[in-house]
Amino acid sequence: MSSDEVLFIRKTSGLVREIGAFSVMAIAANYVIADGFYLFTAGQGYSAPGANIPLALIIGGLIMSLAAFAVIFLTMSMPRTASDYVGISRVLHPLLGYIEALLVFGVHIWIVGALSFFMAWFWGSAIIQVGLATHNPSLVSLGEWLSVDTGAAVGLGILYVLIFGIISLLGVKIFKYVVNILFVIALIAGVATIAGAIYASTLSPAQIRNLWDMTYGAGAYDEIVRVAEAGGWRDFIASSTGDPSTWGWPGPWSPEITLSLSIVISAYAFWGLEFANYMAGEIDKPKRNFLLGTVGAIILVFAYYLLVSVPTLFGFKEFFSMYEYVMNTEAAGQLAINPVQTPTWAVFVASLFGGWAPILAVLVTLAVPLWVMNGLPVYMMVPTRISFALSFDRFFPEKMAEVNVRFRTPHWSIIVVMAIAILMILILASPEYGPLFYAITAVTAVAVKWFFSAIAITILPYRRPEIYKEGYTGTIGKIPIITIVGGAATIATLLLLILGLQQVAADQTLVSPLWMVGWTLLAVGLYFYYRWRNIKRGIRVEKIFAEVPPA
């Protein structure tokens, strides 16, 4: 068929194409900007002492961008729901696509449950900070109750699942509007954070101290410095970097820490840039809009992270490292003036305004729970579309591919994910089970997706030229650009996968390695079961994976 030819073929998925470039960007930003940046990247002051955080962010971000481009190119060739699974199964092997899809599915049904459960903690922490910044003890009490009360966590968690689940059921248009509105609100708070961070970079240490004391009380700043020094902060730095003065950029920093642990943590802050690919079957003009929206998200996220982290670090200097140390160790027990709270980028920036511009402090503080909350509808969307795509290929219960006639959404997929998420919330409420796996396992499981996608686009022009022709076909010399990008992405994502697997293997509780192995074996088992079942029913399995599913 030529590019002008339009022929409506009578079999469609039933999904409608409603999502434009802005929504693609919003979906990606909502997914990406969350605890990975605010909590874990800021937390590198303790978890990766001596790191050059901005450099690690740039390197980690570039790796994730390459991974995102692997999926972008696959999606441009095959703009279908769960395009990574479609691409990997059609280009590499159906079993590899299935394993990758099930790993991502398993990660996200956990994330939906876990983050919904922890939303109470995120809101509670933010409300405590708001209460402190505005000198409002009632808010502080409310925040404390929210962040520790299990009943509140379960109730709020279930409420989130129900609200965003119902929004998902009501159709792509409503989903899109909600995601866009949430994105804009969080972005306003984000812009305030960036402005505050830039303000921090213009201040001297003495000015920072004054503003800190205005927020937390006279002597609060010096108390942190004193407690950190007395609590062994320098020895802690020395034990990691070999030099007590190598506390990290903008001071002396350690290349070894930066180029290993720090990159993995930083990459985690960027993962999900391309995750609108799970709705590729619902994107209007997908080849154009998915590319524009995802590139827009990459630029936005890079700018956001660097504009918050660089000036904040520049302004707070070693105080940043000291504060992280105090708040993450028993030294916090020595504090009499400063409240004990989880250090995020928002804590540092908001501290500059609590004493004289509390509204700004509130706005900056609320950015954290807003961005985390924004991710929920997107995290929920991912497993619903994966199960739809697997079912459409007849490798999952067929009910999951049913599209609601009125709302044009895969309603059974959404309902099943909601049910599992609520179950996860109830399990997490039980203290003896605790976290069923850790964040590093989530990134490592998804790294399988990136690695396989990268290999798929590298060989796509040679293995499936008829599919390649449908997507981006630019060349440099005679080599397809997607092969060049794919090659680079393969190396980068392999590095990430190896680093991640090392971290998983290092988990002393064995939860992470058991999760990875368990879900992989489940995927293999289900694949062969459905393969056998389909062959028994007379379905030509090789034909399913020879074709790209209908749009």
Next chain:
Amino acid sequence: MLKYKVESEDMESFKIFFMADIHNSELVFRRFLSIPKYYEVDVLILSGDLTGKAIIPIIDLGGEKYQYTFKGRTEVIEGSEQLKSALRELRNRGLYTHICTKDELEELKNKPDEVDRLFKKLISETVQEWVINIEEIIPKEKDVILMPGNDDILEIDPIIQKSDRVIYPLSRLVELPLGYGMISIDYVNPTPWNTPRESEEKALWKMLEGKTNLVDREWRKIICSFHPPPYNTRLDLAPKLDKNLRPVYSFGELEKENVGSKSIRKFFEKYNPLIGLHGHIHESPGCDKVGKTIVFNPGSEYSAGILKGIILELDREGLKNWYRIG
């Protein structure tokens, strides 16, 4: 049950014309309408996959100018006569046509539910038109049986059922001359394409067993119009394809594989009806035997406008003669 209306005592034999899988080809349908003119048949059966699979949009450029693109070629048409001719040509190939503006087309591209509705509308209109053509053109003393197949949406059934003239054979035993009767099934064993009427073999077997309740005479007087052919015969051979959908060759020969229904084969082996009439596998025309049942598939080349059918002559003893058309 219908009693055959025109049957005289000295009727020695009668003829059935059977064809399948015309997939909306207007040209093949017109040829079907003219069969009684050239052949002395008493019963005409148009069975399975009556409807088309694609809509080609014709863009109205204004000033009686139109444009469409098909198989890489863009055609510009001027005037109503050229338009009529183009529409006829496209319909002869089995395509539905839809005239619209460029803006309407862009809107349609993003609204699969609108495209769905359009398909239903065009399919229903065409089937209605065909039913009327049959009523008006084929002589009244000839019985015409129209049976949907797996590719046909369920909405066409009421259209056929409403006609007083055209026989809708599903869920009944159709009376034929000389005491013969016909039972029919539109569903097929699973395909990779999720067509409207397909079923697992187990469920298909249940449907087939359900048909036995309609049979009120010896099985050697029963003709089965079952859309899918029985498994492992000459009628269910489809080209074997590799994972890139390319035909597989072995020592220069095209490799084929059996894709028919195991339930239907089992049914014939159990009940031994006289004849099985099938379609579904366009590239496997022929005749074979399953137990005592003789089975036929006329094949299909609808997109080339070729009518392919079978004429069967039956007398009181059984099948007397048969030959292929096209």
